[in-house]
Amino acid sequence: MRHGKHRFLLSFLTIPLILYAVFVISPYVQAFYLALTDWRGVSSRQRFIGLGNFTRLLHDPVFWAGLRNNGVMLLVVPLATILFALFFASMLNLGGRRGRAGVRGARGTSLYRFVYFFPQVLSVAIIAVLWQFVYTPNAGLLNSVLDAVGLSALRNSWLAEPSLALWCVMAVIVWSAVGFYVVLFSAAMQSIPREIFEAAMLDGAGRRATFRRITLPLVWDNVQVAFIYLGIAAMDGFAIVQIMTVGPGGPDDATEVIGLGLWRNAFTYGKFGYASAMGVALFFLTLTLAALTLRVSRRDRVEF
Amino acid sequence: MTNPPSLQTRRELFRRAAVAALLAGPAGGLLSACAIGSGSDPGPGSQGTDATLRAAAGAGNPLGVPPDKPLEIVIFKGGYSDEYAKFDEELYRKRFPEARITHRGIQQVGQVMQPRFVAGDPPDIIDNTGAGRLEISVLSADRQLRDLRELLDAPSIDDPATKIRDILLPGVVEDGTMDGVFCVLNYVYTVYGIWYSKPFFEKNGWEYPQTWDAMLALCAEIKKSGLAPWTYQGKYPEYMNDPLFMLAAKAGGMELIKAIDNLEPNAWQSDAMKGAVEAIYELAARGYFLKGSEGLSHTEAQTAWVQGKAAFIPCGSWLESEQKSVTPAGFDMVVGATPRLSSSDKMPVTATQGGSGESFIVPAMAKNPYGAMEFLRIMLSKEAARRFAELASALPTVAGATEGLTLSSGLSSVRDMVAAAGDDVFIYKFGGWYPTIGKAASTATGELLTRRITPADWIKRLQKAADDVARDSSIPKYER
Incomplete structure (x- = not known):
């Protein structure tokens, strides 16, 4: 048996x-080997050059620009997404208090849930193209809206402005990610026993205190997972940058990300060995990041 | 209630992190799928021996095509579509009814074809074109391309007394030669210029300028009329590099082009280059660009232009067919040669940047190379070339292909421009040879046109990009 x-x-x-x-x-393992070669991508022939690609990487200003931008994204994207998602999820599930049930979602919850999740259904390419239309200077949605509400002074060539371009990209990433985490956190919040909230209410806890002292600790595992996934997403950003930005990666490397540099080196410059080295560097960065996140965000697990 | 940290969980931590990183799958892993495989190495002189690949040559079959061998053709299905190739395949089928032809029209040529090269099983003909093409210099350096000199010396279809090499437009053989070997047949002739609507200019009494000073004066007049004088494909600033580099080339002549391409020290700091950068910068400094151009994609900018929101736009000769569906009737776009910088220019004003594109290659490991060359020979026949000009609104690289055809305003202005230029057609090679310099130029021009850098900064950046390439021993160097 x-x-x-x-x-x-x-x-x-x-x-x-x-x-x-x-x-x-197997591709991963091969990438580690290829990172040590000068493979050009069109034959099965390659020369072993040791760590040459990695020393070159250290002196590549475009790689550093990518690293810097991915770093900024790493600081902003997970935090912003999680804050938005936590806020929306708690409003959807625990925001309403008037009813006899004690704790429930704000009015129109089912509609909001659908609306928030909507970007998740779209492919990244479509999201990038859509937002390009939002940001485009002359007939773009954003500038038109600014005109309509009398804020014409704020009109801008959003993606063509080095100081704004990366923020525009991050806004798109956050926008497209929030929906998923709203659903994730909603599910976690649903599974918290109602009695706990009701007890807190009886003790006179306001919304904010309930959230801080009860909701957040009880969904912390999910927040931790969200941090890792979003951290990894922030280390990527390739598709949106490649489709949406000036250059792409511009203006003046303002939206360059490591993935884009990797792609450009491989498919435009034919330097697959060098690109693999970038991939390996990215791999270790992501790995370190995931380990650090798990380590730093470790808290006592509350069982209920 | 709690999990104390332990060795067990620490390992768990690492493992979870590793799995998370793996699942995230940054592109690094995808790149190399099957890279280190069993594909065989073509090596020098590993082209199949004639005996196995070739049939007896005869009167109707000068290349000795094995009549029953299948032929696999991969066409880039872009702006010119792949209908013309299907037409050519019919012509091939008429000559060799027993041959089975496999036709594929694709877009990401590089990504689809790369594994076939690595596996040593490429198709017989590849139209290696489009943004996702394979880098020709890489293929050539890896000896993956078949030497096509036999094709050049073959008789043309229309006149057996004339060799193929003699019916090609000037520059095509040079453009297709890598390291002394002709291995790329470019099928479309492209010239670059500044486009405008002829009826619109006539209505306003504006005359296309011959010097840059006249251009600036005309722009002032156009601006006064309430219209933006220029727009450009801001998302891809390299479009604006064409007028810039044409101004420089006309001023500095072939010496300047060669100095730039050969990475000569301080080549970018020549007066001609400085003058050209400053000339282009003037357009931005005087506010002659349509507002927001720097954020427009090529389609958005070109559409704004055909809608009459700007007078001039820089582009190559594909513009007319690219804009066909959105161009209003009576717009009648025409291309003008880039004006001269000054009267001391080394090239006449009719000179233009031009060259051949739509690159057809025959892989060194193709199974039916003679069939492939025969197909290219058919493509260069009058019948096929005319059909191409009709279907694709573009000039094929065959001399006299458009004779007697009624052409659209844009294509006929392109033909006139090529005729007026005569031998003064030039092209820079550095962008293809050293793509990092091309990227630096594109980025710097984007900054220049938004006035975030000065012409002096632009020169400095490009000189540095060129010096970096010159110093880097890992980059193979070319010379012209």
Whole structure:
């Protein structure tokens, strides 16, 4: 019986594991080797050059620009997304207080939930194209809205302005990510027993105190996961930058991200070895980031 | 209630982090799928031996095409679509009815074809064009391209007494030569200039300027009439580099172009280059650009232009076909040669940057290279070339291909420009040879036109980009 069960499990696991090994693990392993070569991407021939690509990386100003921008995104995107998502999720689930049920969502919750989740349904490419129309200077939605509300002084060539371009990109990433985390946090908040909130209300806790002392600690595991995922997303940003920005990556490298530099080196310059080195660097950055996040955000787990 | 940290959880921590990083899958891993594979190395002289690839040559078959060998053709399906290639395939089928032809019209040529090269199983013909093309210099350096000199010496279809090399437009053989070997057949002739609506200019009594001073004077007049004199494809500032580099080339002549391409020290600091950068900067400094141009994509800028929001726009000769669907009737766009910087210019005002594109290559490891060359020979026949000009509104690289055809205003102005330029057609090579300099130029021009940097900064940046390439021993160098 036990034997049969193992065979059953194995038969289910083998195929996905093989696929995973072939299409995910093996390219990764190859990337580590290729990062040490001068592979140009069109033949199976490559020369081993040791750490040459990595020393070159240290002196590549475009790579540093990418690193800097990814760093800014790392500071802003996860925090902003999580704050927005927590706010929306708590309003949707716990915001309303008038009803007899004690704790429930604000009015129109189901509609909002649908609206927030909507960007998640769109592909990244469509999001980038949509927002390009929002930001475009002359007939763009953003400038038109500013005109309509009498703020014409704030009109701008949003994506063509180095001081604004990265913020425009980050706004899009946050906008497209918030919906998913609203749903994630909503689910977590739903699973918190109502009695806890009711008890807090009886004790006279206001919305803010309830959120800080009860809701947040009880969804902390989800927040931690969100930080990791968003951190990884912030280290990427390739698709939106590539489709939406001036250059792309501009103006003047203001929206350059590591992924874009990697893509450009590989597919435009034919320096696949060098691009792989960037990929490896990115891999270790992401890995460190994930480990750090888990370490720093560790808290006592509350069970209920 | 709590989980104390322990060795177990610390390992767990690392493992989870690793899995998270893996799942996130930054593009690094995708790049190299099957990179280190079993593909064989073409190496020098590994082109298949004639005996296996070639049939006996005869009167109707000068290249010796094996009549029953299948032929795989990959066409870039961009602005010119791939209908013309299907037409050419019919012509091939008429000559070799037994051959099975596989046709694929695709867009991301590089990404689709790269694995086929690595695996040593490329198609017979690739139209290596478009933003996602394979880098020709890389293919050439890796000896992945078939030497096409046999094609150049083959008789043309229309007149067996004339060789193919003699029916190609000037520059095509040079453009297709890498390291002394002709291995790229460019099929479309492209020239660059400044576009305007002819009827609109006539209505206003404006005359297309021959000098840059006249251009600035005309711009002042246009601006006074309430119209923006210029717009440009701000999201891709390299479009504005074409007039800039044309101004410089006309002023400095071929010596300047060669000095730039050969990475000579201080080449970017020549007076001609400085003059050109300052000339282009004047357009921005005097506010001659349509407001917001710096944030417009190429389609947005070009559409604003055909809607009459700006008078001039820089572009290559594909503009007319690209804008076909949105151009109002009677707009009748025409291209003008870039004005001269001064009367001491080394090239005449009719000179233009031009060259051949739509690059057809035959991989060194193609299974039917003679069929491929025969297909290219057919493409260069009058019948095929005329069909291309009709279908794609573009000039094929065959001499006299558009004779007797009624052309649209744009294409006929392009033809006139090519005729007027005669031998004074030039092209810079640095962008293709050293893409990092091309990128630096594009970025710097974007900054220049928004007046965030000065012409002096622009020169400094480009000189540095060129010096960096010159110093970098890992970048293969070319010379012209």
